[in-house]
Amino acid sequence: DADVTQTPRNRITKTGKRIMLECSQTKGHDRMYWYRQDPGLGLRLIYYSFDVKDINKGEISDGYSVSRQAQAKFSLSLESAIPNQTALYFCATSSGTLFFTGELFFGEGSRLTVL
Amino acid sequence: QKEVEQNSGPLSVPEGAIASLNCTYSDRGSQSFFWYRQYSGKSPELIMFIYSNGDKEDGRFTAQLNKASQYVSLLIRDSQPSDSATYLCAVTPSGGSYIPTFGRGTSLIVHP
Numbered sequence: 001d002a003d004v005t006q007t008p009r010n011r012i013t014k015t016g017k018r019i020m021l022e023c024s025q026t027k028g029h030d031r032m033y034w035y036r037q038d039p040g041l042g043l044r045l046i047y048y049s050f051d052v053k054d055i056n057k058g059e060i061s062d063g064y065s066v067s068r069q070a071q072a073k074f075s076l077s078l079e080s081a082i083p084n085q086t087a088l089y090f091c092a093t094s095s096g097t098l099f100f101t102g103e104l105f106f107g108e109g110s111r112l113t114v115l
Numbered sequence: 116q117k118e119v120e121q122n123s124g125p126l127s128v129p130e131g132a133i134a135s136l137n138c139t140y141s142d143r144g145s146q147s148f149f150w151y152r153q154y155s156g157k158s159p160e161l162i163m164f165i166y167s168n169g170d171k172e173d174g175r176f177t178a179q180l181n182k183a184s185q186y187v188s189l190l191i192r193d194s195q196p197s198d199s200a201t202y203l204c205a206v207t208p209s210g211g212s213y214i215p216t217f218g219r220g221t222s223l224i225v226h227p
């Protein structure tokens with residue numbers, strides 16, 4: 001089983017619908033992130049959380065919200081999806097310990113299409 | 116805005132050649148530098164990281180860092196078709212947050 005699991009892996013929805021992407025991890029990491037990837041634009045940070053009570057906006061948070069339900073779970077919501085939110089979404093984790101290297105561990109991705 | 120710049124490519128090299136991938140960054144205080152490989156439709160995976168000026172070698176991969184020039188590169192020796200992927204450069208900024216900023220990636224094609 002993957003250490004970082006995202007559900008759903010693929011989703012097609014319509015404009016205006018509410019969508020939730022879920023992420024769970026078994027790595028025991030405190031830090032979790034949501035990134036969006038569009039062709040030619042690389043990975044852009046949407047939200048990040050350093051622990052259950054710490055949630056922060058990234059560079060492109062408008063139109064998104066998150067919930068950190070537990071150390072191992074971090075969900076991304078689109079309250080009212082729009083077509084330009086069509087993208088590949090990645091959840092990632094990293095350690096925040098003394099031996100932290102900055103390395104991110106990614107989930108397999110959730111491909112979202114908004115019609 | 117702290118930026119990480121990469122040539123999008125594609126960079127095309129013959130099998131067995133050395134592939135050279137380059138990355139520049141704008142934050143002079145950047146602390147850590149990473150190269151991730153991403154196959155089409157898959158998630159990024161870390162292949163190299165470097166903190167100090169100079170070279171770091173791991174098998175066929177060498178990362179090179181020059182902080183004075185704000186430049187980091189990845190060399191792949193004896194390139195194989197299986198190396199064909201997009202290579203993402205990531206840089207963690209000054210300030211201690213350790214949240215990496217990614218470049219847009221360079222597409223590498225290794226042809227037989």
